[in-house]
Amino acid sequence: MEFTCRSSQDNSYKIILEWNAVDRILEILQQELLIDSFYIISDSTVFRHQGRRLQSALGSRSHPFLVPPGETSKSLRQWHKIQDFLVRSGADRRSVLLAFGGGVVGDLTGFAASTYMRGLRFVQIPTTILSQSDSSIGAKVAVNHPKAKNLIGSFYQPRLVITDPSLLQSLPRREFSAGLGEAIKYGVIADPSILDLLDQHMERILAGDQELLTDLISRCIQIKIRVVEQDERETGLRKILNFGHTIGHALEQATGFRRLRHGEAVGWGMLAAGYLGVKNHLWSESEFEQLQSVIFRSGVLYPLGKLRPESILHALKHDKKKTGKSLNFVLPVRMGEVKIVSDIPQPDVLEAIKFMMKTGTTNMKNRKSKIKNAN
Amino acid sequence: MEFTCRSSQDNSYKIILEWNAVDRILEILQQELLIDSFYIISDSTVFRHQGRRLQSALGSRSHPFLVPPGETSKSLRQWHKIQDFLVRSGADRRSVLLAFGGGVVGDLTGFAASTYMRGLRFVQIPTTILSQSDSSIGAKVAVNHPKAKNLIGSFYQPRLVITDPSLLQSLPRREFSAGLGEAIKYGVIADPSILDLLDQHMERILAGDQELLTDLISRCIQIKIRVVEQDERETGLRKILNFGHTIGHALEQATGFRRLRHGEAVGWGMLAAGYLGVKNHLWSESEFEQLQSVIFRSGVLYPLGKLRPESILHALKHDKKKTGKSLNFVLPVRMGEVKIVSDIPQPDVLEAIKFMMKTGTTNMKNRKSKIKNAN
Numbered sequence: 001m002e003f004t005c006r007s008s009q010d011n012s013y014k015i016i017l018e019w020n021a022v023d024r025i026l027e028i029l030q031q032e033l034l035i036d037s038f039y040i041i042s043d044s045t046v047f048r049h050q051g052r053r054l055q056s057a058l059g060s061r062s063h064p065f066l067v068p069p070g071e072t073s074k075s076l077r078q079w080h081k082i083q084d085f086l087v088r089s090g091a092d093r094r095s096v097l098l099a100f101g102g103g104v105v106g107d108l109t110g111f112a113a114s115t116y117m118r119g120l121r122f123v124q125i126p127t128t129i130l131s132q133s134d135s136s137i138g139a140k141v142a143v144n145h146p147k148a149k150n151l152i153g154s155f156y157q158p159r160l161v162i163t164d165p166s167l168l169q170s171l172p173r174r175e176f177s178a179g180l181g182e183a184i185k186y187g188v189i190a191d192p193s194i195l196d197l198l199d200q201h202m203e204r205i206l207a208g209d210q211e212l213l214t215d216l217i218s219r220c221i222q223i224k225i226r227v228v229e230q231d232e233r234e235t236g237l238r239k240i241l242n243f244g245h246t247i248g249h250a251l252e253q254a255t256g257f258r259r260l261r262h263g264e265a266v267g268w269g270m271l272a273a274g275y276l277g278v279k280n281h282l283w284s285e286s287e288f289e290q291l292q293s294v295i296f297r298s299g300v301l302y303p304l305g306k307l308r309p310e311s312i313l314h315a316l317k318h319d320k321k322k323t324g325k326s327l328n329f330v331l332p333v334r335m336g337e338v339k340i341v342s343d344i345p346q347p348d349v350l351e352a353i354k355f356m357m358k359t360g361t362t363n364m365k366n367r368k369s370k371i372k373n374a375n
Numbered sequence: 376m377e378f379t380c381r382s383s384q385d386n387s388y389k390i391i392l393e394w395n396a397v398d399r400i401l402e403i404l405q406q407e408l409l410i411d412s413f414y415i416i417s418d419s420t421v422f423r424h425q426g427r428r429l430q431s432a433l434g435s436r437s438h439p440f441l442v443p444p445g446e447t448s449k450s451l452r453q454w455h456k457i458q459d460f461l462v463r464s465g466a467d468r469r470s471v472l473l474a475f476g477g478g479v480v481g482d483l484t485g486f487a488a489s490t491y492m493r494g495l496r497f498v499q500i501p502t503t504i505l506s507q508s509d510s511s512i513g514a515k516v517a518v519n520h521p522k523a524k525n526l527i528g529s530f531y532q533p534r535l536v537i538t539d540p541s542l543l544q545s546l547p548r549r550e551f552s553a554g555l556g557e558a559i560k561y562g563v564i565a566d567p568s569i570l571d572l573l574d575q576h577m578e579r580i581l582a583g584d585q586e587l588l589t590d591l592i593s594r595c596i597q598i599k600i601r602v603v604e605q606d607e608r609e610t611g612l613r614k615i616l617n618f619g620h621t622i623g624h625a626l627e628q629a630t631g632f633r634r635l636r637h638g639e640a641v642g643w644g645m646l647a648a649g650y651l652g653v654k655n656h657l658w659s660e661s662e663f664e665q666l667q668s669v670i671f672r673s674g675v676l677y678p679l680g681k682l683r684p685e686s687i688l689h690a691l692k693h694d695k696k697k698t699g700k701s702l703n704f705v706l707p708v709r710m711g712e713v714k715i716v717s718d719i720p721q722p723d724v725l726e727a728i729k730f731m732m733k734t735g736t737t738n739m740k741n742r743k744s745k746i747k748n749a750n
Contacts, residue, residue: 151458318462
C-alpha cells in the first residue's frame with residue numbers, strides 16, 4: 001500500500017506500507033531518487049535484531065550510528081553525538097539519514113537532519129507499532145529538555161516513510177503493547193472501528209498476525225495523514241492527537257523519562273482524560289468502559305512505581321501545550337470524536353489523576369492474580 | 376522605506392528601513408500583530424550602548440538575555456543558555472524573540488527561535504552594517520560547530536526586520552569597517568554602483584553620514600532580497616552570496632572564530648577570490664585594483680596574526696559548501712557579475728591565499744607608516 005502526506009511546504013512525502021519492505025529497501029530508495037551516501041541512525045536493541053537485515057539489503061553503503069534504547073536517548077547529548085558522527089564521516093548536503101527505530105530514533109534523527117547543514121534529507125523506517133502508526137508521519141521532530149518533553153525541535157518532513165510491519169515480529173512483548181497506546185488513541189479520536197478491531201482480535205494482534213497488524217496500522221496511518229494535512233503546524237485540529245498526552249507527558253516527565261515508554265504513558269493518560277470526559281458530562285460511561293477494557297487487555301499499562309499525584313500535577317504546568325494559564329485537555333465526546341476543553345479546574349485534574357492511578361493499578365493487580373490463579 | 380522578502384513557505388516578511396525606527400518599535404510591532412510577551416536577545420556591548428533606548432521604547436515588556444560580543448557566542452553553549460532562559464521565563468508558543476545585535480545575535484536568536492517549541496516568532500533588529508545590509512535577511516540561521524562554521528542551523532524566516540541605521544552611530548570604528556565587507560561584496564556580485572558609492576564617499580560613509588548610509592544599506596537590502604527570493608534554499612543563485620566566503624570561512628575557522636569579525640574575514644577572502652578571478656582570465660586586473668583600493672580604504676582588513684597558508688587550506692576542506700571533493704569558488708567576471716567555478720586546483724588556491732596574506736599585510740603596514748609619517 002502507498003499513501004501520500006501532503007505538506008504546505010511542497011514537501012509532500014510517500015508512506016510505503018509493505019510486509020518485508022526492508023528487504024528491497026535499496027530498490028525503493030532508488031525509485032525515490034535517494035541514491036547518495038546513507039547514514040543509519042538506530043538504537044542498539046533494534047539493530048541487534050534487525051540491523052543485519054537492513055545492512056545486507058542496503059549493501060555496503062551504510063555507516064550505522066547506534067544510541068541506547070529508550071526515551072533518554074531523545075536528548076541534546078545524543079543529538080550532539082550524531083553531529084560529531086556526521087562531521088567525522090564526512091556527511092554533506094547530499095547525504096541521507098535513515099532513521100531505523102521507534103519514535104525516539106525517528107524524532108532524534110529527524111531533528112538531527114533538520115539542523116545539520118540547515119537540513120539533510122531523511123527517511124523514516126519505523127520499527128515499532130507506535131512509530132509505524134503515528135510518530136513517523138507528521139514532520140514533528142524533537143529532543144527533550146530536562147524541563148519538558150519535545151521542547152527543542154522543529155517541523156521537518158521526511159523524504160519517505162518505509163513501514164514494514166514484519167519488523168514488529170522481533171519486538172519484546174512490553175514494547176509491542178506500549179505501541180498499542182497510540183493505536184487505541186486513534187480509535188477514540190477518529191475511528192471507532194479501530195477500537196472494535198482491537199476489542200475483537202486483541203489476542204491475535206498481540207500474537208503478531210500479519211493481516212490484522214497491517215490492517216490496524218493502515219487505519220492509523222490514514223487518520224494521522226488526514227489530521228496533519230489539515231493542520232500541519234498544530235494550531236488547531238492537530239491538537240486532538242494529544243488525547244491522553246496531557247497527563248501522559250506529565251507522567252513521563254515526573255518519572256524522569258526513564259520508567260515509562262511513551263505509549264504506556266499515553267495509555268495511562270487516556271484513563272485520566274476519559275475520566276474527565278465523563279466527569280464533565282461530555283462522554284458516556286459505557287464507552288469509557290469499553291476504552292478501559294481495551295486498555296487493560298492490550299497490556300499497555302506498566303507500573304508507575306512510587307509517584308505522588310501532586311508531582312504529576314506539577315509536571316503538567318510545564319507542558320508546552322499550555323497557552324497562558326489554563327490547561328488544555330482533549331476529551332472524548334463519543335467514540336471517534338473528541339473536543340478540546342481548556343478550562344478544567346486543578347482539583348478535577350487531581351481527581352482524574354487519582355482515579356487513573358487507582359483503577360490502573362488495581363486492574364494490573366487483578367490481572368496478575370488471575371494469571372497466578374490460572375497457573 | 377519598506378521592502379518585502381517573499382518566501383516559498385508563505386512566510387513572507389517585511390523589512391522596515393528607517394532612521395530612528397527603534398524609538399517607535401512598539402507601534403511597529405503592534406502594527407504587525409506582534410503583541411505578546413517579548414524576549415530580547417542581545418550582546419553585552421550592543422546593550423550597553425543601545426539597550427536602554429530599546430527597553431524604554433518597548434516599555435516594561437522586555438526580559439533581556441545578553442551574550443558576550445563576538446563570533447564565539449554563536450555556539451551551541453549560548454543556544455543552550457537561551458533555551459534555559461526561555462524555560463525559566465515561562466516563554467510559550469506565543470512569545471516573540473527580538474534579536475537585537477549583529478549577525479551573531481541574529482543567527483543565534485533565529486536558531487533558538489526555530490528550535491524552541493518547534494518554532495517561536497522572531498524579529499530581527501540588526502545593529503551592525505553587516506547585519507542590516509545582509510545577514511538579517513534570508514532566513515539562514517545557525518550556530519557554529521567546533522569543526523565548521525554554521526554547521527548546525529536551519530532555514531527559518533523572521534516575522535519582521537526593523538533596520539535602523541541610527542544604531543550604527545554607536546559602533547566602534549573596527550566594527551563599522553568590518554561591516555563594509557559584505558557591502559563591498561554586493562558591489563562585486565550584483566551592483567557596481569555600490570562600489571562607486573564607496574569609492575567616491577568612503578570618508579563620509581565611515582563618518583556615519585545619515586543619507587549615504589541609508590542609501591548604501593537600501594541598495595544592499597534590495598540585492599539580498601532579489602537573490603534569496605530566487606533561491607531560498609541555496610541550491611543555485613544564492614551561492615553567489617558566498618563571494619569572498621570560501622576563504623573567509625576558512626580564515627575564521629583557522630583562527631578559532633576569535634580573531635576576526637566575519638566581515639573582516641570576507642574582506643580578506645575577496646582578495647583571494649579576486650586573485651583567482653584574474654589568474655583564471657575571468658576578470659580584468661583594473662577592476663580587481665578598484666576592489667583592492669576600496670577594501671584597503673574601508674579599513675575592513677584586520678591583522679591575521681600568526682597563520683600559515685597551509686592551515687587555511689586545511690580548514691577549507693571542512694567547508695560545508697563543498698559538494699564532493701572539488702572546492703567551490705565564486706569568482707568575478709566583471710564588476711557586478713560573478714560565476715561559480717568548481718574545479719580550482721589546490722596549488723592555485725594556495726597561491727591565492729599567499730597573495731592575499733602578502734598584499735593585505737603590506738598594505739596595512741603602508742597605511743600605518745603613512746599615518747605615522749603624516750603625524
